[in-house]
Structure formats: C-alpha cells, structure tokens
Amino acid sequence: CAMAEAPPVKRKREDEDGDGNGGAAAAPFPLAELRLRRVLRESARDKAVFLHGEVTGPSGEGTDALVILEKTPFQEEKLLDLLKKHTKLELRMHNDIYKTYHLYPPPELSEIKTTVVYPATEKHLQKYLRQEVHLICETWEDYKNITLPYIQSQSFSIQWVYNILEKKAEADRIIHENPDPCDGFVLVPDFKWNQNQLDDLYLIALVHRREVKSLRDLTAEHLPLLRNILREGKEAIMKRFGVPGSQLRIYLHYHPSYYHLHVHFTALGYDAPGISVERAHLLTDVIDNLVLDSMYYQKRALTFALQADKELFKRFQEVRQFPGTF
Amino acid sequence: CAMAEAPPVKRKREDEDGDGNGGAAAAPFPLAELRLRRVLRESARDKAVFLHGEVTGPSGEGTDALVILEKTPFQEEKLLDLLKKHTKLELRMHNDIYKTYHLYPPPELSEIKTTVVYPATEKHLQKYLRQEVHLICETWEDYKNITLPYIQSQSFSIQWVYNILEKKAEADRIIHENPDPCDGFVLVPDFKWNQNQLDDLYLIALVHRREVKSLRDLTAEHLPLLRNILREGKEAIMKRFGVPGSQLRIYLHYHPSYYHLHVHFTALGYDAPGISVERAHLLTDVIDNLVLDSMYYQKRALTFALQADKELFKRFQEVRQFPGTF
Structure with a gap:
C-alpha cells in the first residue's frame, strides 16, 4: 500500500558515519536557506508533503536534504483557544444550515511537524518519490x-x-x-x-x-x-x-x-x-x-x-x- | 470502517426550512461564543475533529451546533513561504542524521477548514459520535x-x-x-x-x-x-x-x-x-x-x-x- 510509506522517515541509514551523531548532522540545519528542488510526494489525506531540498555550503557546493512537513492532529486541550483566539474567520460557503469558513489560528496553535534528513542520500529521496x-x-x-x-x-x-x-x-x-x-x-x-x-x-x-x-x-x-x-x-x-x-x-x-x-x-x-x-x-x-x-x-x-x-x-x-x- | 464516514458533512437535511437560507442559519455564527459540550470524534490521521457545541441565545436558551475543524493539505505554491517565514522553529529530537522540529507558521499560512452546521439536530451529532x-x-x-x-x-x-x-x-x-x-x-x-x-x-x-x-x-x-x-x-x-x-x-x-x-x-x-x-x-x-x-x-x-x-x-x-x- 502506498500509504505504508507515509511520514515520517523510516530510519534505514545508508550513510552511516560511525559515531551515530557526527558530521554534518551535528550542525544546526539552516531551514530558511533551503533551496527547494522538487516536491517528491504529497498526501492530501495525511496533510503531509515530502520535499527534496538543497543547502549550499560556504564553498558553493550543494548538499541534499529531505524535508517532510506534516500538519499535526488537534489537541483537545487547545480546542477552546482555537475557537476563541483565531486571528481571522473567513466565510467560504453558505447553504441553508451549512457554512464553511477558513479559520486562521495564531502561530502557537498551529505547529507543523518538520522532519529533516541531512545530509540525505539518493535512497532517502527515492523512498518518498511516488x-x-x-x-x-x-x-x-x-x-x-x-x-x-x-x-x-x-x-x-x-x-x-x-x-x-x-x-x-x-x-x-x-x-x-x-x-x-x-x-x-x-x-x-x-x-x-x-x-x-x-x-x-x-x-x-x-x-x-x-x-x-x-x-x-x-x-x-x-x-x-x-x-x-x-x-x-x-x-x-x-x-x-x-x-x-x-x-x-x-x-x-x-x-x-x-x-x-x-x-x-x-x-x-x-x-x-x-x-x-x-x-x-x-x-x-x-x-x-x-x-x-x-x-x-x-x-x-x-x-x-x-x-x-x-x-x-x-x-x-x-x-x-x-x-x-x- | 469508521474512516469511510470522514469529512465533509454528507448533507441529508433533517431540518429543512423550505427556503434553504432562513431562520437561525441566516444569522452570522458566533464561533467565539460557542460553548464546547463534547468532542464527538477525532481523526489523527485526517487531522480533523468533530465538535458538539452550544450557542446561548438572548433569552438564555441553548441551540446545538456541529463544528468540524480540519487542517488543510499543503499548497505547493506556499511551501517556500512556509520554510522561510515561520515564526519559530523548535528542535524536538536529534538522532544521527535525523532531526524533528516543530515549525510555527504565521496565521496566513495555516488556515483550518471550519464547517458549521447550525442549528444542528440530534441526528447530525449522532452521525459523528465515535x-x-x-x-x-x-x-x-x-x-x-x-x-x-x-x-x-x-x-x-x-x-x-x-x-x-x-x-x-x-x-x-x-x-x-x-x-x-x-x-x-x-x-x-x-x-x-x-x-x-x-x-x-x-x-x-x-x-x-x-x-x-x-x-x-x-x-x-x-x-x-x-x-x-x-x-x-x-x-x-x-x-x-x-x-x-x-x-x-x-x-x-x-x-x-x-x-x-x-x-x-x-x-x-x-x-x-x-x-x-x-x-x-x-x-x-x-x-x-x-x-x-x-x-x-x-x-x-x-x-x-x-x-x-x-x-x-x-x-x-x-x-x-x-x-x-x-
């Protein structure tokens, strides 16, 4: 089943560096500097997306990264906040007793789970390509x-x-x-x-x-x-x-x-x-x-x-x- | 399978008022004043939650509402903004080349689809009760x-x-x-x-x-x-x-x-x-x-x-x- 390959990374490390914590992995990951190369796969049902990105090093060389973004399930204790503290509520559809809106929550109520594999090998990237x-x-x-x-x-x-x-x-x-x-x-x-x-x-x-x-x-x-x-x-x-x-x-x-x-x-x-x-x-x-x-x-x-x-x-x-x- | 009953609302209208737009349905829905009575169902996979709420009218009487919150799929054209314009990035886990973060996006990049059935009948609520x-x-x-x-x-x-x-x-x-x-x-x-x-x-x-x-x-x-x-x-x-x-x-x-x-x-x-x-x-x-x-x-x-x-x-x-x- 294709869905079996869903988030996050299943960790088969093809790129072992021996100490389990060393190399580029120890450096902070520069997410905002990431260049987006392609979308490997999206799942509209799971609200997840799998990205192939590239980070350019100081000497201009590119290193591949796999980035998975996934929206998180609702947390029960935060539901009331979500209903009351939204920054905006836009009506999208109205038919009889049915209405739909877009609700825009404040940042602290809408975290996105972000998984980074960096450096990523070709195998990591292939794994998520549909x-x-x-x-x-x-x-x-x-x-x-x-x-x-x-x-x-x-x-x-x-x-x-x-x-x-x-x-x-x-x-x-x-x-x-x-x-x-x-x-x-x-x-x-x-x-x-x-x-x-x-x-x-x-x-x-x-x-x-x-x-x-x-x-x-x-x-x-x-x-x-x-x-x-x-x-x-x-x-x-x-x-x-x-x-x-x-x-x-x-x-x-x-x-x-x-x-x-x-x-x-x-x-x-x-x-x-x-x-x-x-x-x-x-x-x-x-x-x-x-x-x-x-x-x-x-x-x-x-x-x-x-x-x-x-x-x-x-x-x-x-x-x-x-x-x-x- | 319970998931077969997923959003959106399948609209069998038990509460037909004839004009398709009349009664309480025409009034703006006071989301922030909603009292949360119970969570009918959650779907962690679909990132959706089904709520039974109540709105108190001017004379103190309560009217039932069904509210469905659902996170939306990622939009490809907004991915770069999401990576660059986040308000905060929190490291949650680090093991070898794998890291996970919580990324907190600005409100405009994290809308929640909100469906309201108001007034809702007991049948609307039962349908979503887990x-x-x-x-x-x-x-x-x-x-x-x-x-x-x-x-x-x-x-x-x-x-x-x-x-x-x-x-x-x-x-x-x-x-x-x-x-x-x-x-x-x-x-x-x-x-x-x-x-x-x-x-x-x-x-x-x-x-x-x-x-x-x-x-x-x-x-x-x-x-x-x-x-x-x-x-x-x-x-x-x-x-x-x-x-x-x-x-x-x-x-x-x-x-x-x-x-x-x-x-x-x-x-x-x-x-x-x-x-x-x-x-x-x-x-x-x-x-x-x-x-x-x-x-x-x-x-x-x-x-x-x-x-x-x-x-x-x-x-x-x-x-x-x-x-x-x-």
Missing part, C-alpha cells in the same frame, strides 16, 4: 533465491536500533523493557506519534536478539519472545496510557522497513499507514500459525506490495514475467 | 456458541444478492459470470465505485451457491470455486478495465457485511475502507491455508473489530470479561 506498485507473491523458494540474497547484499544499517537497545539514544523514551537477551525487548513510542493524544497511539517493540530479520525467520522457538511482547506490551500500554489490549492493533510488517524484528502497536481506531492486509500480520495470528506449524513461515507464500523502481522488484522481474506476478 | 471499538478474538467454539446463533437469529435479508444472481436486478452491470451452480459466480462493480476512474476500482464476486455464509464455512471442498474466482476475476478485470492482476487486492471480509460468500476486488493503490489487517483476508492466503489444512477455518481463531453498541458485541460480553477480550 511510484507504481505491484503485488508480489513470494514463495519460500523465492525468499531463499531472490529476497534473502537481496537483503544480504544491501547491508542496511540499523545502528539506530542498536543505539536504542544499548541506551545510547532515546533512553528516556523507553516505555517498557524486558532485558532478557533472548526473549526480551524494548518498547518505545514510534516517531510518528507525538504522544499528545491517544487517538494515534503508536509504539514499537524492538527485540534484543539481533539475528531475526523478519517474519520469515520465525519458528516455534520464538514463541516465548512473541508471547512476551504481546502480554507485556499490552500491560505496559494499559499502565502508562490507559488503553486496554482490546483497543490495540498489534502486528508485524512483511516486508518490514528494516530487517531487525519489531512489532507495531497502534490504536485500533487509528487508520495508521501500513495496516492493510497486504502488509500487516497480526501478532496473535503469527503466534497461532507457529503453534499450528513451527515451519509455517518457511512454507507459506507471503504477498506484499512493491514499488516498480525498487531493486527487489527488479530482481523478481528478472525471474518472472510481468504483469502476472500475482 | 463508537467505541474493540477487537474480538473469536475461536471456533465462540463461533459455534455465540456467533452462529446470532447470525441465525438475525435473518438478514440478502434478497438483493439473489436478485443479481437470478438476473432480476443489475443484469446490465455484470462484468463476468461463471454459471456453474457449484463452482460459479457473478462479478459486478461495487456500489461504492462509480466506474469513472480506475483509481478506486472496486468489484465484488458473488458466488452462486447459497449455503456458504463466510470464511468460517470454507474447506478444501471450496478450492475449485475460490480458484475460479481468483483466475477468472483477474482475467475479466484485465480484459474490461486493463488493470493487471498484480495491481488488484483480492480479499474476503471477516466478518462480512452480509452472510453470502463474496470476494472483494480493489485497486492496490486505493486505500479502500475495510482493507485493514483486522478485517481483510487475501484470497491467495485463504486458498493456501485450505491447501495446508482443509479445516483451517474451523480451527483457527479469527480476530475482528466490533463496535461496543452492536448486538454481537453484547453477546460476547455476556460470556467474557471486558476489557481483556483480546
């Missing part, structure tokens, strides 16, 4: 022969995950931890969630063990880990945020955006990106399938959507005739 | 003891389905038919699709046999039927609309909205209602599961979302303790 999408039905043979060699050839950096697991970054954001190196995990708010309202609650459980890339690697051996995530994750979210387990959608992505096993927790009422049937797998279903058959995910074909410009799509295309993938 | 939704994990025992008796007690009318199958209605809309009484089906455009654009392509396959209520009834016996729907449905859509099978999402709902087996075909790029993991089941997955185990759907727990005011929810609630459904 593309044609096809379903791929990946058998276990396909996984071994096409997908796994692709994953291994990419050497995606997931240093940012290790930074969290090792408390080198975001340690203050941890909601819950089970420290067991084999069956433990860390639960953190996802970057898409600002924690101001429960409506779009979104947390991620990152497992401590490092060799499990995705759903495809799971067997009955991982049931204790998966059950810990399910039970402790629900308990921790109930305790901290008061949201009961029956109002949480708990799932894995296949394919995930990074190949270190993680589980998504979103509010059931939240139409989050990436919850559609061709990408999401409910954790309870995954557990049931592994109980039914330890090798379930080494037998079953898995269907997912791929953009036509992705390297993995091209590798499938070499082996098969398109269209007619699915 | 119903609490819970996940139910339905085992096969639950199905037999709770769900099946409920379905049988409801005597839902599906005469409209039979009308289509017998060509008593919509015969001119049929895109494809396999007339076999056991393994055949009829493919028709869904009512949500106006057929004007392929963007939101939506068709439904209705099976000829009448005793299959849902996914729960399927066994390996139905594989020929399901494979016919998959193959012939894709072929017919390619032939008529030019959309290849790899760009179709083909799935069943559990629970369906009516208990006569049917399969949904939607454009892969279309974020259609009802495609989320807690409701949709890909037809290819259903086929694979039945090949793996003919009794798969008579063994596996199935998870779905239910509004708390629904009869079926109440029947589950009588048997279980809530919260803790899931």
Whole structure:
C-alpha cells in the first residue's frame, strides 16, 4: 500500500558515519536557506508533503536534504483557544444550515511537524518519490533465491536500533523493557506519534536478539519472545496510557522497513499507514500459525506490495514475467 | 470502517426550512461564543475533529451546533513561504542524521477548514459520535456458541444478492459470470465505485451457491470455486478495465457485511475502507491455508473489530470479561 510509506522517515541509514551523531548532522540545519528542488510526494489525506531540498555550503557546493512537513492532529486541550483566539474567520460557503469558513489560528496553535534528513542520500529521496506498485507473491523458494540474497547484499544499517537497545539514544523514551537477551525487548513510542493524544497511539517493540530479520525467520522457538511482547506490551500500554489490549492493533510488517524484528502497536481506531492486509500480520495470528506449524513461515507464500523502481522488484522481474506476478 | 464516514458533512437535511437560507442559519455564527459540550470524534490521521457545541441565545436558551475543524493539505505554491517565514522553529529530537522540529507558521499560512452546521439536530451529532471499538478474538467454539446463533437469529435479508444472481436486478452491470451452480459466480462493480476512474476500482464476486455464509464455512471442498474466482476475476478485470492482476487486492471480509460468500476486488493503490489487517483476508492466503489444512477455518481463531453498541458485541460480553477480550 502506498500509504505504508507515509511520514515520517523510516530510519534505514545508508550513510552511516560511525559515531551515530557526527558530521554534518551535528550542525544546526539552516531551514530558511533551503533551496527547494522538487516536491517528491504529497498526501492530501495525511496533510503531509515530502520535499527534496538543497543547502549550499560556504564553498558553493550543494548538499541534499529531505524535508517532510506534516500538519499535526488537534489537541483537545487547545480546542477552546482555537475557537476563541483565531486571528481571522473567513466565510467560504453558505447553504441553508451549512457554512464553511477558513479559520486562521495564531502561530502557537498551529505547529507543523518538520522532519529533516541531512545530509540525505539518493535512497532517502527515492523512498518518498511516488511510484507504481505491484503485488508480489513470494514463495519460500523465492525468499531463499531472490529476497534473502537481496537483503544480504544491501547491508542496511540499523545502528539506530542498536543505539536504542544499548541506551545510547532515546533512553528516556523507553516505555517498557524486558532485558532478557533472548526473549526480551524494548518498547518505545514510534516517531510518528507525538504522544499528545491517544487517538494515534503508536509504539514499537524492538527485540534484543539481533539475528531475526523478519517474519520469515520465525519458528516455534520464538514463541516465548512473541508471547512476551504481546502480554507485556499490552500491560505496559494499559499502565502508562490507559488503553486496554482490546483497543490495540498489534502486528508485524512483511516486508518490514528494516530487517531487525519489531512489532507495531497502534490504536485500533487509528487508520495508521501500513495496516492493510497486504502488509500487516497480526501478532496473535503469527503466534497461532507457529503453534499450528513451527515451519509455517518457511512454507507459506507471503504477498506484499512493491514499488516498480525498487531493486527487489527488479530482481523478481528478472525471474518472472510481468504483469502476472500475482 | 469508521474512516469511510470522514469529512465533509454528507448533507441529508433533517431540518429543512423550505427556503434553504432562513431562520437561525441566516444569522452570522458566533464561533467565539460557542460553548464546547463534547468532542464527538477525532481523526489523527485526517487531522480533523468533530465538535458538539452550544450557542446561548438572548433569552438564555441553548441551540446545538456541529463544528468540524480540519487542517488543510499543503499548497505547493506556499511551501517556500512556509520554510522561510515561520515564526519559530523548535528542535524536538536529534538522532544521527535525523532531526524533528516543530515549525510555527504565521496565521496566513495555516488556515483550518471550519464547517458549521447550525442549528444542528440530534441526528447530525449522532452521525459523528465515535463508537467505541474493540477487537474480538473469536475461536471456533465462540463461533459455534455465540456467533452462529446470532447470525441465525438475525435473518438478514440478502434478497438483493439473489436478485443479481437470478438476473432480476443489475443484469446490465455484470462484468463476468461463471454459471456453474457449484463452482460459479457473478462479478459486478461495487456500489461504492462509480466506474469513472480506475483509481478506486472496486468489484465484488458473488458466488452462486447459497449455503456458504463466510470464511468460517470454507474447506478444501471450496478450492475449485475460490480458484475460479481468483483466475477468472483477474482475467475479466484485465480484459474490461486493463488493470493487471498484480495491481488488484483480492480479499474476503471477516466478518462480512452480509452472510453470502463474496470476494472483494480493489485497486492496490486505493486505500479502500475495510482493507485493514483486522478485517481483510487475501484470497491467495485463504486458498493456501485450505491447501495446508482443509479445516483451517474451523480451527483457527479469527480476530475482528466490533463496535461496543452492536448486538454481537453484547453477546460476547455476556460470556467474557471486558476489557481483556483480546
């Protein structure tokens, strides 16, 4: 689903500089000096826009930046202010009992979430460029022969995950931890969630063990880990945020955006990106399938959507005739 | 899916006053004097909020108003201004090359679309009131003891389905038919699709046999039927609309909205209602599961979302303790 690629940046760092905080990244970002090169994508529904910008350095050289602007959800405690402290109210339409206006709020009531990746690589930019999408039905043979060699050839950096697991970054954001190196995990708010309202609650459980890339690697051996995530994750979210387990959608992505096993927790009422049937797998279903058959995910074909410009799509295309993938 | 009910107001006027412009509707709406009674619903994804307000008249009597606030999509021609003319830029997070900020724009760059229905009837307000939704994990025992008796007690009318199958209605809309009484089906455009654009392509396959209520009834016996729907449905859509099978999402709902087996075909790029993991089941997955185990759907727990005011929810609630459904 195209929406699965929605804001903000999923952090696969192709441009690792080793210290996790160094280089150009440490300098303040000169937003007002940004030159706008192109709009990569817009989402009218999400009220988000993805920009390719360029910053010119002192010696005249340009450095790419990815800038994502996203309007933020309304906060309940600020609604009254919004109604009363607007700077202007313009009538746009009037028909019978129905009227529409444009309301212009003061700056402090209308922040825009701004995500900057700087310096950005071509991959960061490509990720947000809108593309044609096809379903791929990946058998276990396909996984071994096409997908796994692709994953291994990419050497995606997931240093940012290790930074969290090792408390080198975001340690203050941890909601819950089970420290067991084999069956433990860390639960953190996802970057898409600002924690101001429960409506779009979104947390991620990152497992401590490092060799499990995705759903495809799971067997009955991982049931204790998966059950810990399910039970402790629900308990921790109930305790901290008061949201009961029956109002949480708990799932894995296949394919995930990074190949270190993680589980998504979103509010059931939240139409989050990436919850559609061709990408999401409910954790309870995954557990049931592994109980039914330890090798379930080494037998079953898995269907997912791929953009036509992705390297993995091209590798499938070499082996098969398109269209007619699915 | 609740999101299907998103803004703007669908205008079924329950409060017709004849001239289309009379009564309280003609008076300017005193937004700043509005008393906020309650938040009916919020949508974090759409950045919208639905409010029940009250305006107090000169003689002290209150009149209900429905107020919808919705942030607007970014306008391309204003992006540069937004980057350069912000009143403040606050760093919120920094990890490696990734930073997030809150950007505070000047009022003229951050209008909020405001829809007012005034005076509003109880029906206007009810329409936007959020119903609490819970996940139910339905085992096969639950199905037999709770769900099946409920379905049988409801005597839902599906005469409209039979009308289509017998060509008593919509015969001119049929895109494809396999007339076999056991393994055949009829493919028709869904009512949500106006057929004007392929963007939101939506068709439904209705099976000829009448005793299959849902996914729960399927066994390996139905594989020929399901494979016919998959193959012939894709072929017919390619032939008529030019959309290849790899760009179709083909799935069943559990629970369906009516208990006569049917399969949904939607454009892969279309974020259609009802495609989320807690409701949709890909037809290819259903086929694979039945090949793996003919009794798969008579063994596996199935998870779905239910509004708390629904009869079926109440029947589950009588048997279980809530919260803790899931």
